[in-house]
Amino acid sequence: MVEEVKLFRTWSSPYALRVVWALQLKGIQYETVLEDVSEKSDLLHRYNPVYKKVPVLLHNGRPISESLVILEYVDETWKQHPLLPQDPYARATARFWAKFVVRDCYTHEEEEQEAALAEASEHLQKLEEELRGKKFFGGDNIGYLDIALGWLANLIRVSEEICSHKVVNYERFPLLCAWLKEFSDAPVIKDCWPPHDKLITKFIALRQLHHARSSST
Amino acid sequence: MVEEVKLFRTWSSPYALRVVWALQLKGIQYETVLEDVSEKSDLLHRYNPVYKKVPVLLHNGRPISESLVILEYVDETWKQHPLLPQDPYARATARFWAKFVVRDCYTHEEEEQEAALAEASEHLQKLEEELRGKKFFGGDNIGYLDIALGWLANLIRVSEEICSHKVVNYERFPLLCAWLKEFSDAPVIKDCWPPHDKLITKFIALRQLHHARSSST
Numbered sequence: 001m002v003e004e005v006k007l008f009r010t011w012s013s014p015y016a017l018r019v020v021w022a023l024q025l026k027g028i029q030y031e032t033v034l035e036d037v038s039e040k041s042d043l044l045h046r047y048n049p050v051y052k053k054v055p056v057l058l059h060n061g062r063p064i065s066e067s068l069v070i071l072e073y074v075d076e077t078w079k080q081h082p083l084l085p086q087d088p089y090a091r092a093t094a095r096f097w098a099k100f101v102v103r104d105c106y107t108h109e110e111e112e113q114e115a116a117l118a119e120a121s122e123h124l125q126k127l128e129e130e131l132r133g134k135k136f137f138g139g140d141n142i143g144y145l146d147i148a149l150g151w152l153a154n155l156i157r158v159s160e161e162i163c164s165h166k167v168v169n170y171e172r173f174p175l176l177c178a179w180l181k182e183f184s185d186a187p188v189i190k191d192c193w194p195p196h197d198k199l200i201t202k203f204i205a206l207r208q209l210h211h212a213r214s215s216s217t
Numbered sequence: 218m219v220e221e222v223k224l225f226r227t228w229s230s231p232y233a234l235r236v237v238w239a240l241q242l243k244g245i246q247y248e249t250v251l252e253d254v255s256e257k258s259d260l261l262h263r264y265n266p267v268y269k270k271v272p273v274l275l276h277n278g279r280p281i282s283e284s285l286v287i288l289e290y291v292d293e294t295w296k297q298h299p300l301l302p303q304d305p306y307a308r309a310t311a312r313f314w315a316k317f318v319v320r321d322c323y324t325h326e327e328e329e330q331e332a333a334l335a336e337a338s339e340h341l342q343k344l345e346e347e348l349r350g351k352k353f354f355g356g357d358n359i360g361y362l363d364i365a366l367g368w369l370a371n372l373i374r375v376s377e378e379i380c381s382h383k384v385v386n387y388e389r390f391p392l393l394c395a396w397l398k399e400f401s402d403a404p405v406i407k408d409c410w411p412p413h414d415k416l417i418t419k420f421i422a423l424r425q426l427h428h429a430r431s432s433s434t
Binding site for chain 2: 066
């Protein structure tokens, strides 16, 4: 039987990228359906009627939504290149950190930005500890948590280019810095990054929109 | 080896109840550590330094946080009475719905309340469909999704007692109504509900606090 694997995504969604990377790592052939966030397709409404968001993975006619749920599904359905570790405690640790988010630092006013950065740093310190003695969060190979935190690599690259601050500096987070580079440069990962210039343009527009809104109140 | 299993919870946390039910269903002996939300213990800060929230499960000295992560850990560590189904797609469906939340309907102003109720109804309709042909979301037995949605049973019981509206009526959601009753009355579940009167008192106080805040702006 030829399998039908379709991924509904946008060109820039970091959540959708998680699924792209997982499918690439496992070597699964799939078809991409590019969605426009400003005009979502009827199919997206049909396949994710609760949140109407990408990513949606369609596997032999059955839709799965929510990027972390999709990662687990992909890992359970295709066994090659396991994403989650075997040990239950290591799995729990990976799942815990996968939900971790850093508040956007680039869209805040200066004072808010500093508070957001302080909180981010405190949490990043704990992630730094998770990397001790390992190349990737998954060990020698890219795994579930690397993929889940991939947006962080993305955000940091862009933030540092368009903002004045450096969220992750080498002196304070040497292991995270090394991870950012190893992960971003890994062939499977690198090949799937959204076009850099287009991303920068998008983030600058978002920041301007935010500033315009803040100053109009 | 005697296992150390400790659960840090509060008397009313619906997220902690998920873990209580899971441990009870699997017949695991454990010790309860009751936390006071207004004065969290040093141990809670130590075991969940990122969010400082209950529930935390401590298993042989190692802490696990986030209720849904704990449920997966419990299910992978103790195999008796499996919580998640075996089939990857059924697992994905259970995980998707486990994240589902209904916005609190009891704390809103009338107009907001109606919008929240309309959205809740739309989503509850989809949950209703999930129950077709089944006694529990897990099939014949209480499973992961039943436990994850247990707060719903809790919220609905309390909301209906202290508010005028009925979120889940029998005519519109007959299967959900039957599930609410089956689930709430199952011995393992019933034995662990927080004291009803104390819960009602708490929700009335919360509602008054919210009203006081709304009218002081």
